[in-house]
Amino acid sequence: MTHSLYTQNILIKNPNELVKNAYIECKDGLLDSISSLNDKNTLNDLGFKYIISPGFINLHCHSAYQNLNLSSNKLFPWIKDLLIEQNQDSFDALTASRKCYKEAMNTGTTFMVDNTSFPEASMKALGDSSGFRAIIASELFGSNSKLAEEICKTVVKRNQSALEEIPDELERILNLAFSPHSLYSVSPEIWGAIYGELANADQFASVIFSHFAEDIQEEYWFQDRDSSKIQDLEEFWQGIGLWGEKQKFWKQADSSWDYFKKYILDDFLKSGAKMVLTHAINLSEQEISEITEYESIRLVTCPRSNDFLKHNMARVDLWEKHGVLYGLGTDSKASNYDMDMRKEALALKANFKKLGSDISYKRLFELLTIDAARVLDMDKQIGSLELGKSADYCIWKLKDQSVDLDALYEQGSESMYEFFLSSDELELV
Numbered sequence: 001m002t003h004s005l006y007t008q009n010i011l012i013k014n015p016n017e018l019v020k021n022a023y024i025e026c027k028d029g030l031l032d033s034i035s036s037l038n039d040k041n042t043l044n045d046l047g048f049k050y051i052i053s054p055g056f057i058n059l060h061c062h063s064a065y066q067n068l069n070l071s072s073n074k075l076f077p078w079i080k081d082l083l084i085e086q087n088q089d090s091f092d093a094l095t096a097s098r099k100c101y102k103e104a105m106n107t108g109t110t111f112m113v114d115n116t117s118f119p120e121a122s123m124k125a126l127g128d129s130s131g132f133r134a135i136i137a138s139e140l141f142g143s144n145s146k147l148a149e150e151i152c153k154t155v156v157k158r159n160q161s162a163l164e165e166i167p168d169e170l171e172r173i174l175n176l177a178f179s180p181h182s183l184y185s186v187s188p189e190i191w192g193a194i195y196g197e198l199a200n201a202d203q204f205a206s207v208i209f210s211h212f213a214e215d216i217q218e219e220y221w222f223q224d225r226d227s228s229k230i231q232d233l234e235e236f237w238q239g240i241g242l243w244g245e246k247q248k249f250w251k252q253a254d255s256s257w258d259y260f261k262k263y264i265l266d267d268f269l270k271s272g273a274k275m276v277l278t279h280a281i282n283l284s285e286q287e288i289s290e291i292t293e294y295e296s297i298r299l300v301t302c303p304r305s306n307d308f309l310k311h312n313m314a315r316v317d318l319w320e321k322h323g324v325l326y327g328l329g330t331d332s333k334a335s336n337y338d339m340d341m342r343k344e345a346l347a348l349k350a351n352f353k354k355l356g357s358d359i360s361y362k363r364l365f366e367l368l369t370i371d372a373a374r375v376l377d378m379d380k381q382i383g384s385l386e387l388g389k390s391a392d393y394c395i396w397k398l399k400d401q402s403v404d405l406d407a408l409y410e411q412g413s414e415s416m417y418e419f420f421l422s423s424d425e426l427e428l429v
Contacts, residue, residue, distance in 0.1 A: 009021060009022065009023075009049060009050040009051065009052065009405065010022075010050075010051050010052070010405055010408075010409055010416060011023075011024065011034065011051075011052040011385065012051065012052065012053045012054065012365075012385065012416075012420070013034065013384060013385045013386065014054075014369075014370060014383075014384035014385070014386065015362055015365055015366045015369070015370060015384075015413075016413075018409060018413060018416060019034065019036065020036070020406070020409055021036055022034055022035065022036050022052070023035055024052065024385065024391075024393065026391040029390060029391055030388055030389065030390060030391060031385060031386065031387050031388065031389050031390075031391050031393075032387070033387070034385065034387065048397050048398065048401060049397070049398040049401055049403065049405055050395050050396060050397055050398070050429070051395075051396045051398075051405070051420055051426065052385070052393060052394070052395050052396075053108070053369075053385075053393065053394050053396065053420065054110075054369045054370075054382070054383060054384050054385055054392060054393055054394075055108060055109060055110025055111060055369075055382075055392040055393055055394050056107075056108045056109045056110065056111075056341040056342075056368045056369065056372075056394075057109070057110075057111045057112075057327065057341075057368065057369060057372035057373060057376075057382065057383065058104060058109050058111070058112040058113065058328070058329055058330055058339070058341055059113050059276065059278070059300045059327045059328060059329040059372055059375060059376070060113055060115065060209070060278045060300045060302055060329025060330070060331055061100065061104070061112050061113065061114055061115065061329060061330050061331065061332060061339070062114070062115050062116060062331065062332035062334075063096060063097035063100035063101060063112075063114045063116060063121075063122060063125065063332075064093040064096050064097055064100075064116050064117065064118045064121060064122070064332075065082065065096065065332035065333060065334040065335075066096040066097065066099045066100035066103075066332065066333045066334075067092070067095065067096045067099065067333075068082065068085050068086075068096075068332075068333070068334040069334070070082060070085070070334045070335070073308065073309055073310045074232055074309065074310065075214065075215040075217070075232070075309050075311070076215070076217065076232040076233050076235070076236040077232060077236075078309060078334075078335065079236065080236055080239065082334065083240075093116075093118035093121035093122075094118075094121040094124055094125060096121075097114070097116075097118070097121045097122050097124075097125035098125040098128055098129070100114075100125075100333065100339065101125050101126065101128075101129040101132050101134075102129065103333075103338065103339045104132070104339040105129065105131065105132050106428060107338070107339055107340040107341065107342070107428075108340075108341060108342065108394045108396075108428060109132075109339065109341055110131065110132060110133065110382075110392040110393070110394065111132075111133050111134065111382055111392060112132075112133075112134045112135075113134070113135045113137055113177075113209060113276075113329070113376070114134045114135065114136050114137065115137045115139055115179045115209060116136060116137070116138065116139060116179075117138070117139045119136050119138045119158060119159050119162055119176070120158070120161075120162040120165075122134065122136045123136060123162050123163070123165075123166050123170070123174065124165075124166070126170065126173075126174060127166055127167065127170045133173050133174070133175075133390075133392070134174070134175070135175040135176070135177050135205065135207075135209075135376070136159075136174065136175070136176055136177070137176075137177040137178065137179035137209045138155045138158070138159060138176070138177070138178060138179060139179045139180075139181050140152065140155055140178060140179065140180045140181065140186060140190055140194070141181050141185050141186060142185075142186060142187060142190050143185070143186075143187050143242055143245040143246060143248075144187065144245060145187045145188075145189035145190075148187060148189035148190040148192065148193040149193045149196070151190055151193070152178075152190065152193040152194055152196070152197045153197070155178070156197055156201050156204070159176055159203065159204075160203070163176075163203065175205050176203050176204050176205065177204060177205045177207055177208065177209060178194045178197070178198070178204060178208050178209070179208070179209040179210060180194060180208065180210050181210065181211060182210060182211040182212065182214070182218075183210070183212065183218070183222075183256055183259055183260060183264075184218050184221055184233070184246070186210075188263040188264055191263075191264050191267065191268070192267050194208060195267060195268070195270075195271035195273065198271065198273060206271075206272065206273045206274060207273065207274040207275075207276060207376060207377065208268075208273055208274070208275050208276070209276045209278065210275070210276070210277055210278070211277075211278050211279055212256060212260075212277035212278060212279055212280050213255075213256040213257070213277075213279060213280050213281050213282045213283055214278075214279040214281060214311065215233075215281075215309075215311060216281075216282060216311075216312065217229065217230045217232060217233045218233070218256055218282070219255055219256060219282050220233075221233055221246075221250060221251075222249070222250075222251070222252065222253040222254065222255060222256060222258065222259045223251065223253070223254060223255065224251040249263075255282070255283075255284075255287065256282065256283075257283060257287040257290070257291070265294075268296075269294070269296070273296070274296045274297075274298065274377060275296060275297045275298070276298050276299075276300060276375060276376075277297065277298070277299055277300070278299075278300040278301075278302065278329060279300070279301065279302065279306065279311075279314065280299045280300075280301070280314055281306060281311055281312045281313070281314050282312060283314075283315065285315070285318050285322075288315065288318045288319060288322050288324065289322050291324065292322045292323055292324055295325075298324075298325045298326060298327075298375045299314075299319060299324050299325070299326040300326060300327055300328065300329045300375070301314045301316055301319075301326060301328060301329070301348065302328070302329045302330060302331040302336070302344070303328075303344060303347040303348050303350075303351050304330070304331075304336050304337060304343070304344055304347045305329075305330065305331035305332075305335045305336045307347070308335045308336055308337070309335055313351050313354065313355065314351075315355070316348065316351060316352060316355070316359075317352060317355045317356075317357040320357075320359065320363075325371065325374060325375055326367070326371070326375065327367050327368070327371055327372035327375045328341065328344050328345065328348060328367050328368060328372070329344075330344055341368050342368075342421050342422075345364040345365075345367065345368055345421055346364075346421065346422060348364065348367070349361075349364060360414060360417075361414055361417035361418040361420075361421055361422070362413055362414055362417045364417070364421055365417045365420070365421065369383045369384060370383035370384050371383075394428055395428070395429040396420075396426040396427065396428060396429070397426070397427055397428075397429050398425055398426060399424075399425045399426070399427055400425045403419075403425060
């Protein structure tokens with residue numbers, strides 16, 4: 001693909017380099033050249049004004065829940081309602097996943113981590129979404145330690161069967177991973193069994209995804225506290241007959257991070273895998289500092305979803321202070337308003353201000369692109385417009401052609417990133 005007829009245009013190669021009046025050429029799905037147009041090709045009669053950017057990377061989503069309409073704003077009643085709708089005959093994971101991917105693409109996302117219990121649907125939806133790529137992270141659940149290996153092997157077999165049904169060209173752009181749902185819903189034995197499967201199942205990436213420290217009741221479940229504080233959680237597990245099994249680890253740690261250290265960390269470190277923990281809302285500064293000691297642990301925040309479910313804000317100001325490697329996700333449409341990563345970035349900036357801090361627009365852009373790629377250990381492939389990298393880019397046309405991109409360019413990168421992330425004057429080509 002070649003896109004070369006512009007009047008004014010800005011190409012964002014990476015967070016530190018803007019290129020004026022540039023165009024790109026691709027070959028076999030990779031960026032083949034980035035060139036500057038000469039003066040005679042920048043006359044006003046040759047085209048519209050554009051911004052060309054790397055595609056956004058959504059590090060946490062559940063595509064199968066795109067069509068659900070859940071009204072509860074507390075996590076465990078919300079999960080209860082989700083399971084009820086998921087078990088209805090009208091539930092259609094494939095249609096929902098297709099819709100989710102389309103909405104994500106229409107708002108500038110080109111790569112997503114799709115945490116799902118329906119990997120077959122996600123693979124088929126991905127095959128219908130030209131130009132879109134994903135890590136399909138199969139969620140695992142289970143409290144019975146004796147079934148750990150069986151649960152993992154079942155997930156592997158499901159994915160292997162689904163892979164046999166997809167075209168070879170799709171398999172080349174598809175990544176599979178494990179996603180043990182959370183500390184409170186997955187036994188330590190299942191975490192251990194995952195490491196064994198990673199050593200044997202070549203198609204699974206060595207990056208593991210999990211929800212972590214999402215709801216305050218999760219913290220109360222680990223701590224020796226008044227059981228009335230975990231009423232929603234207790235009622236949920238009793239309702240599906242698992243409260244007795246869950247009590248095994250009740251009050252066995254001081255926090256989610258303490259539990260992680262006691263029951264999961266050692267085996268995880270021995271495995272050589274990477275861990276991406278999403279939400280991480282209720283961490284203390286000491287715990288955040290400890291997490292940064294482990295290069296293989298990364299974090300994800302979903303600010304609008306956390307607001308939707310009335311959760312605490314993640315202490316992202318402390319993540320920045322201590323140098324946490326992190327990025328952004330939307331979570332599902334059932335716990336958010338849309339799949340727009342620009343809006344997610346602006347919500348993060350608003351959270352910083354609520355915490356008495358701030359974050360630059362340039363830094364927000366990094367979190368949507370190259371830092372998100374670093375979280376996935378994929379920064380050599382995606383996250384910026386560099387020769388030889390995947391052609392994951394978006395072309396944004398200015399609705400208002402009177403906007404002076406040259407002036408924004410001259411004002412510096414922060415002005416350009418502010419316009420790019422917050423303006424209503426951009427639409428995808």
